Amino acid sequence: MLTVQFFLTALVVVIAPGTGVIYTLALGLGQGRRAALWAALGCTFGIVPHLAAxxxxxxxxxHTSALLFNIVKFAGVAYLLWLAWGSLQSGGALNISSQRSADAGWRIARRGALINILNPKLSIFFLALLPPFLSGNAATATLEMTTLGLVFMAMTFAVFVLYGTFAAAARQWILGSEVVMRWLSRSFAAIFAALAGRLALERA
Structure with missing residues (x-):
């Protein structure tokens, strides 16, 4: 169950820069280490519904219900576009500014959780990722899936914290340049708009 192959596979998946990683980096750069930790926590807990599913x-x-899949998918698309728009607005969720005060931790975590909750591909992804690592004993399958899922979540949180800490360390350098801050805010807006476009093209 908890084999070297599982840990390596999970690590590759977690390290790959996806929406949660981008969000955590944006919060680390825009609001500091504390905000990045809340972002990592929110993104991690956003995995729970998909693991449960x-x-x-x-x-x-x-996967078999096109209507349900599309409802969740387009809610996710709208949410990512909202985050993209916020990157360009003063005080927006992902806007980077030297004058910006940090958001409340629960708000940051809630946004991070919604990023993952509103991605229907995650449930299907975990349905494909975890079963190959089960022992094959039907009596313990649920417990094994839960254990693998919790380990995956712990790895996700740890890696996201590292990403966020790195971004927060670079924050002081970034705040010294208005040009860099504007460029980064626009870049995050473009990235989230692109992620929304990619999600819109996903099929069940």
Missing amino acids: ATLGLAAIL
Whole structure:
């Protein structure tokens, strides 16, 4: 179950820069280490519904129901576009400014959780990722899926914290240049708009 192959596979998946990583980096650069930690926490807990769906078999229902898949998908698209727009607005969730005060931790975590919750591909992804590492004993399958999922979440949080800490360390250099701050805010807006476009093209 908890094999070297699982840890290596999970590590490759977690390290790959996806929406959660970009969000955590943006918060680290824009609001500092504390904000990045809350972002990492929120993104990690946003995985829970998808792991539960994969464990309970609900991911298969989502995969076969085009209507349900598209409802979640386009809610996710709208949310990513909202974050992209906020990157360009003073005081927006991802806007980088030397004058910006940090958001409340629970707000940052909630946004991070929604990023993952509103991505229907995650449930299907976990349904494909975890079963190959099960022992094959039907009596312990649920417990094994839960254990693998919790380990995956712990690895996600640890790696995201490293990303966020790195971004927060670079924050002081960035705040010294208005040009760099504007460029980064626009870049994050473009990235989230692109991620929204990619999600819109996903099929069940």
